[in-house]
Amino acid sequence: MWFGVRLWAIFLAQALSREMEYRLHLWLSFLIDVVWYAVQVGLFEVIYLHTPVIAGWSRDEMAVFLGTLFVVDALNMALFSTNFWRIPQYVLTGELDFFLLKPVSPFFLVFLRYPNVASFLNLAVALTVLGYGIGRVAPPPLWAAVAYPIFLLNGLLCMLSFQALIGAVAIRILAAEGIQQTFHIMYQFGMKPESIYTPLLRRVLLYIFPMALVASVPAQVLLGKASLELVIAGLLIPPALLGVSRWTFLRALRSYTGASA
Amino acid sequence: MRSPVLYLSVVRLGLSAALMYRANFLFTAGLMVVVGVSVQLFLWSAVYGWGQQQSFAGVPFAQMALYIACATLALGITRGGRVERMVAEEIRTGELVRYLLKPMAHAPYTFAMALAERAVTFPVVLLLALGAMWVALPWLPAHLALERLLWAAPFLFLGMLLNFLMGLGISYVAFWMDEVWTLHVVKDISLWFLSGQLVPLALLPGGLRELSEWLPFQYIAYVPAGILSGLIPEERLGLFALRALLWVLVLGVGVAGIWRLGMRRFGGYGG
Numbered sequence: 105m106w107f108g109v110r111l112w113a114i115f116l117a118q119a120l121s122r123e124m125e126y127r128l129h130l131w132l133s134f135l136i137d138v139v140w141y142a143v144q145v146g147l148f149e150v151i152y153l154h155t156p157v158i159a160g161w162s163r164d165e166m167a168v169f170l171g172t173l174f175v176v177d178a179l180n181m182a183l184f185s186t187n188f189w190r191i192p193q194y195v196l197t198g199e200l201d202f203f204l205l206k207p208v209s210p211f212f213l214v215f216l217r218y219p220n221v222a223s224f225l226n227l228a229v230a231l232t233v234l235g236y237g238i239g240r241v242a243p244p245p246l247w248a249a250v251a252y253p254i255f256l257l258n259g260l261l262c263m264l265s266f267q268a269l270i271g272a273v274a275i276r277i278l279a280a281e282g283i284q285q286t287f288h289i290m291y292q293f294g295m296k297p298e299s300i301y302t303p304l305l306r307r308v309l310l311y312i313f314p315m316a317l318v319a320s321v322p323a324q325v326l327l328g329k330a331s332l333e334l335v336i337a338g339l340l341i342p343p344a345l346l347g348v349s350r351w352t353f354l355r356a357l358r359s360y361t362g363a364s365a
Numbered sequence: 366m367r368s369p370v371l372y373l374s375v376v377r378l379g380l381s382a383a384l385m386y387r388a389n390f391l392f393t394a395g396l397m398v399v400v401g402v403s404v405q406l407f408l409w410s411a412v413y414g415w416g417q418q419q420s421f422a423g424v425p426f427a428q429m430a431l432y433i434a435c436a437t438l439a440l441g442i443t444r445g446g447r448v449e450r451m452v453a454e455e456i457r458t459g460e461l462v463r464y465l466l467k468p469m470a471h472a473p474y475t476f477a478m479a480l481a482e483r484a485v486t487f488p489v490v491l492l493l494a495l496g497a498m499w500v501a502l503p504w505l506p507a508h509l510a511l512e513r514l515l516w517a518a519p520f521l522f523l524g525m526l527l528n529f530l531m532g533l534g535i536s537y538v539a540f541w542m543d544e545v546w547t548l549h550v551v552k553d554i555s556l557w558f559l560s561g562q563l564v565p566l567a568l569l570p571g572g573l574r575e576l577s578e579w580l581p582f583q584y585i586a587y588v589p590a591g592i593l594s595g596l597i598p599e600e601r602l603g604l605f606a607l608r609a610l611l612w613v614l615v616l617g618v619g620v621a622g623i624w625r626l627g628m629r630r631f632g633g634y635g636g
Contacts, residue, residue, distance in 0.1 A: 132547035139551050143558045150564045151412055154422040159411035285393045292404045300411035 108212060116219045123221040133222035137181065138229055141174055144295065145233070159299040164240035165327055169297055171234025172326070173319035176256060178230045180263040182223035187215050188267040189284060191274045200275075201362045210357060211350055214271065215264065244326050251335075255322035258342035262317045265342070268349035272356035294318040310334070314341050371469055375477035376484075394486050395493040398441040402497040405433045405563070422568050428594050431508050432565055436590035438494040439517075440562040442487055443524035443585045448479040449532035450549055453539035461631065472533060472620060479529050509593060516602060517592040523609040524585040528556070530616035531581075537620065540627030561587025565596060581612035 123130045148170065152163040161169065191214065194200040203213045238244075244252070270287050277283075294315030298306050309316040314337075321338040324330035330338070412418075413426045421429060452475060455461045464471050498505040535548045557563050559582035566577045566587045577583055588605050591597035597605070 126544075128542070129544055129547065132544075132551070136547055136550050136554065139554050143554055143563070146558050147563045150568050150570075153570060154568065155412060155418075158408075282393060286396060289393065289396050289400050292400050296404060296408055300407050302407075305407075 108208075111208065111212075112216055112219070115217060116221075119219045119221050130222050130225075133220070134225045137178065137223065137226040141170075141226075141229060141233065144170055144173070159297060160329075161297050161299070164237060165323075165329075166297070167233065167237030168241060168327060169237075169319060169323040171230065171237045172256065172259070172323040173295060174230030174233055175227065176259040176263065176318055176322075178223050178227040179260050182220050182227060183260075184215050184264050184267055185223075186218045186220045188271060190218065191271045192284070195275055195360065198362050200357075200360060204357070204360075211268070211353055214353075215268065238326070241327060245328055248326050248328050252322060252326040255317075255325045255338050258338055259318040259322050261342040261346045262314055265345040265349040268346075268353045272349070272353045275353075275356040275360050291315065294320070296320075297323070310337055311341070314345065317342055372473055372477040375469070375474055376481045394441065395489050398437055398490050398494050399497040401437045401441075402434050402494055403500075405437060406430055406498075406502065409433055424565070424596070427505070427508060428596060429565075430502055430505055432590050432594035432596055434494060434498045434505060435509075435517075435593040436560075436562045436565075436586040438490065439521060439524065439586040439589040439593075440556065440560055441490040441494065442483065442521055443528045443589075444556075445528050445532040445549065445553060446479055446482045446486075448482050449475060449529055449536055450546070452533060452536035453545045453549075456536070456539040456627070456631070457543060459632075472617075472624065475533060476526075476529060483525060510595075513593050513595065516599065517589045520584060520589045520592060520602075520605070520609065523606075523613065524560075524589055526613055527581050527609070527616060528585050530613070530620050534616065534620045534623055537623040537627050540623075540630050556582060556585060559583075560585040561590065565591065567591075567596065579608075581609070581616065584609045584612070 148158075148163070148166050151158060152166070156162065158166065194203070194214070200210075200214075203210050203217075206213060266287055270283055273283055290313070293301075293309055293313070298309055298316035298320040301309065306316065310321075317338050321330060321334050324334060325338065409426075409429055410416075413421055413429070416426070419425065424432075452461075455464070461471075464474065467474070495506050531552060532549065535545055535552060538548065539545045559577070559580070561577075561583055566574060566583055569577060577587075584605070588597065588609070592602065
């Protein structure tokens with residue numbers, strides 16, 4: 105564990121050093137997510153000009169939801185996302201060979217090798233939005249405040265799990281850019297509170313394609329609005345999903361034959 | 366400016382090129398529209414309290430649902446494509462030299478290629494959007510009037526042209542900057558809001574609404590979708606057409622200016 109942390113710190117230092125060479129790129133990458141945040145906030149701000157509540161969410165509660173979404177998204181972008189997009193390239197060029205030769209878990213290396221420095225800057229913006237939302241709602245119960253970081257972490261685990269499952273497909277079918285984009289399109293379902301969907305779709309987004317666990321359930325936990333079912337699902341499904349996706353990814357690596365040499 | 370026949374042959378070539386990438390491109394473009402329409406319709410159904418609230422900001426649900434579906438469709442049709450983004454890469458690698466040797470102007474040539482690319486995506490996006498509308502709200506496509514479709518068509522073309530000019534202008538910045546893809550992404554994300562795809566621009570607060578009327582972004586989704594859904598009355602179309610054409614002229618002159626400045630700098634060492 106400690107070795108992994110030290111190794112990742114080296115990866116981060118390398119990423120930082122690279123980004124300092126291309127500072128304009130760093131700031132423009134930062135700008136992309138800030139614009140994305142602004143668009144999401146802008147949509148709801150305009151709607152709340154004309155109505156006090158959307159599917160049981162007030163304006164301030166929606167700020168908590170959006171803050172949660174932005175924090176999970178920024179962490180995902182900072183830690184995993186850049187690596188996720190590189191997987192087809194690793195497979196096609198044979199670069200994956202070098203990951204397999206190193207005395208570290210290939211799962212760790214594939215998903216954490218290249219941290220995204222710009223997204224750590226975005227995390228500050230995301231935390232500001234979250235802080236704004238939390239400051240405007242009633243103080244959460246103690247248990248909710250304690251449990252919230254765990255659910256936030258579980259939301260992040262869900263994102264990693266989806267990407268690991270798609271990464272496993274990428275190893276098997278080689279050209280997987282289309283599937284990677286498909287995941288990002290489907291991610292739109294997680295960008296809105298799950299209460300806007302039909303009961304059937306809410307079940308799907310909780311148990312089959314658990315996008316609701318990314319931001320909607322953690323935000324509801326913090327606001328004290330989560331049902332017992334949501335709390336149990338939010339606690340148990342993400343670790344189980346990560347276990348399955350990690351196993352699937354490592355299993356897919358067995359079919360990898362290498363493309364270099 | 367060369368003979369239009371020359372550019373028609375470029376459109377034919379572009380169609381072949383666009384079909385080469387059809388599987389991946391059409392699938393993601395289509396899915397983006399289907400998921401985008403679905404998620405937006407779910408959100409707006411919730412805003413209307415699943416039928417409990419008859420109108421929102423004076424707009425009945427049927428009209429809002431039609432607007433949202435049409436705005437996603439409009440942005441799907443007018444959105445920036447691979448062709449104008451590739452221009453930045455060609456400038457960076459020096460491959461632009463190949464175009465400079467051809468007996469045609471670069472911007473119209475690129476537009477002809479872009480037109481071909483859109484011609485391939487258009488029917489797929491249209492069918493999928495109508496399918497998504499039909500699945501989500503089966504009564505919705507029946508609200509589309511043929512007359513309004515005919516009015517909206519030229520605005521869709523103008524919206525596509527404006528989006529193309531913005532994209533090409535950004536790509537031409539590659540004469541000075543190595544990487545401009547981030548600027549393309551910023552433009553595309555901003556357009557979700559600025560074009561009125563997510564929310565009708567008429568719902569913006571006073572000052573912002575007036576500002577949006579003077580900017581070119583509304584022609585990319587808000588105006589065509591507003592016409593299709595009946596949110597924009599027909600008597601305003603003349604004014605919108607005039608302003609859109611003015612923006613085409615302004616952006617066209619701007620893009621031509623960037624090109625001329627860029628060509629003074631361009632070395633063309635690659636290729």
